[in-house]
Amino acid sequence: MPGQAGFGGVVRTLQHRNFRIYITGASISLIGTWMQRVAVGWLTWELTESGFWLGLVSCADLLPAVFVGPFGGVVADRYNRLKIMLTAQTVSLFQAIALFALTASGQVTVELLALLVLINGIAMGFNQPSRLALMPSLVPREDLSTGIAINSIIFNLARFIGPAMAGLLIVSVGVQGAFGANALTFSAFLIALFRIKVPRRPDRGKGKIPPSIWVQLGEGITYAARHPGIGPMLLLLATASLGVRPFVELMPGFAARVFGGGADTLALLTSTVGIGAVMSGLWIARRGGGGLTKLVLLNTLLLALSMLAFIATDWLWIGVASVAVAGMAMVAAGVSMQTLMQMSVDGDLRGRVLSLYGIIFIGGPAAGSLIMGTLSESFGLRLPLGVGAVAVVAMWLWIWRKRASISEALEPKATKVKPGPDQTETGRYQTPI
Numbered sequence: 001m002p003g004q005a006g007f008g009g010v011v012r013t014l015q016h017r018n019f020r021i022y023i024t025g026a027s028i029s030l031i032g033t034w035m036q037r038v039a040v041g042w043l044t045w046e047l048t049e050s051g052f053w054l055g056l057v058s059c060a061d062l063l064p065a066v067f068v069g070p071f072g073g074v075v076a077d078r079y080n081r082l083k084i085m086l087t088a089q090t091v092s093l094f095q096a097i098a099l100f101a102l103t104a105s106g107q108v109t110v111e112l113l114a115l116l117v118l119i120n121g122i123a124m125g126f127n128q129p130s131r132l133a134l135m136p137s138l139v140p141r142e143d144l145s146t147g148i149a150i151n152s153i154i155f156n157l158a159r160f161i162g163p164a165m166a167g168l169l170i171v172s173v174g175v176q177g178a179f180g181a182n183a184l185t186f187s188a189f190l191i192a193l194f195r196i197k198v199p200r201r202p203d204r205g206k207g208k209i210p211p212s213i214w215v216q217l218g219e220g221i222t223y224a225a226r227h228p229g230i231g232p233m234l235l236l237l238a239t240a241s242l243g244v245r246p247f248v249e250l251m252p253g254f255a256a257r258v259f260g261g262g263a264d265t266l267a268l269l270t271s272t273v274g275i276g277a278v279m280s281g282l283w284i285a286r287r288g289g290g291g292l293t294k295l296v297l298l299n300t301l302l303l304a305l306s307m308l309a310f311i312a313t314d315w316l317w318i319g320v321a322s323v324a325v326a327g328m329a330m331v332a333a334g335v336s337m338q339t340l341m342q343m344s345v346d347g348d349l350r351g352r353v354l355s356l357y358g359i360i361f362i363g364g365p366a367a368g369s370l371i372m373g374t375l376s377e378s379f380g381l382r383l384p385l386g387v388g389a390v391a392v393v394a395m396w397l398w399i400w401r402k403r404a405s406i407s408e409a410l411e412p413k414a415t416k417v418k419p420g421p422d423q424t425e426t427g428r429y430q431t432p433i
Helices: 007-014 017-048 051-078 081-105 110-138 141-172 175-195 213-226 230-243 251-258 263-287 292-311 316-344 347-379 382-400 403-410
Strands: none
Touching: 007 017, 007 141, 007 263, 017 051, 017 081, 017 110, 017 141, 017 175, 051 081, 051 110, 051 213, 051 347, 081 110, 081 175, 110 141, 110 316, 110 347, 141 175, 141 263, 141 316, 213 230, 213 347, 230 292, 230 316, 230 347, 230 382, 230 403, 251 263, 251 316, 263 316, 292 316, 292 382, 292 403, 316 347, 316 403, 347 382, 382 403
16 A cells, blocks of 8 residues: 655654664664774774785675575464574674773784674674565554665665764774673663564464575575565566665765866765765655555666766766766665565564575675676676676666566555564554565
C-alpha cells in the first residue's frame, strides 16, 4: 500500500515509538562507527607506515561480513533478532573499550589492532542480517520505504560527521579519544535496543529438531535464486556493485590522475557523492511507496550512465555533477530495492535473504575496487570503470525486458491480513511477509 507522500509521511514514520527509539540510537552509533574507522586507519599508519597493513586491517573490518553474513542470516531466522543485535553490539562495545585501554596505556600493537578489528567485523557480520530483518517490526508496511530512506539518510550524514569528529579528537586528545567516544556511542545504541518492544515471533519448530545450518543456508539461497523478483534484483545489484559502485573507492586516483588535483579535489568529489545521497534519501522519504521496481531499474541505469559521463571527461565540474547524480541514483535504487525485498520475502526466510543483499552490497564494491584497481595498473582508471558501466547497461537491458513479471512478484496488491510475526501491531492493509 503506497505510503503518504511529503514530509507528513516522514513525521508519521517517526511517530512510531520503536522506530523513533531505534533511529535515535542508530544515529549516534553510526557516527561512532565512522569515527572508529578513521581512527583505526590513522593508528595503523602510525604503527607501521605500511600500505600492506592498511589493506589487511581494512579487510579484517569488511570481509567478515561477507563470510559470516550468510550464517548470520540463518541465526536471524532461528532466534530473536533483537537479542542477536544486543549480543553483537555488546561485543563491539567491549572491543571499543579494549582499543581505548590499549591506546591510552601505550600497549597497542598492529597485531592486536587487527585482531580487535576482526572481532568487531565478525560481530557486525552477525548483526547486519538481524538489523535488516528487524525493520518490518519497527514500522508498518505502508511506512517501510520511508523508514529505510530515513535510515539511509542518517548513514550518509554519519559519513561526514564521524570523520570530522574523529579528526578533532585525534588532534586534541589523541587516537584513544576517538575509540573512547565510539564506546559511548555503542552504549547509547544498546540503551535504545533495550527499550524497543516488538511482538515475539512464534516458535514454529517447537518440539522438532531444527534443520542444520547448512540446510537452512541452502534454503535461503535457493529461495532467493528461484524467486521471480528477488533473484533478478540481486543479480542486478551484484552487477552494479562490481561494475560501477567501486568508483567511490577509486576516487583518490581519479582526483589525482584524471582531474590533476589533491586532497581538496578528493574532498570535493567525496562530499558531493554524500550530498547527492542525502538529497535522494530525503526525496525517497517524502515520496512514499509504489512503483519501486521501475524506480530501481531507472536509477540503476542512471548510475551506469553517470559513470560513463564521469570517465569521459577531465573537466572537474562535469565530474562533480556526474558523481552527484551517481550518489542520488545509488541511494534511490538501494532504498527501493531493499524495500521491495522486505515486502515480498517470506518472513521465515527474511534474515537469510537479506543477508545475501548485505553480502552483495558490502562485498561487491570491495571486490570490484580490488579488480579495477589491479587492472588500472595496466589500462588506467577509466577503462575498467567504463567496461563495468557497459556491463551494468547490458544486464539492465536483459532485466528491463522482464520488468512486468518482476514487478508482479515484488509489488502484489495489498490484502487485508493480521500482522505477521515480523510485522508491527500497527500494520493495517498489508501483504503477508
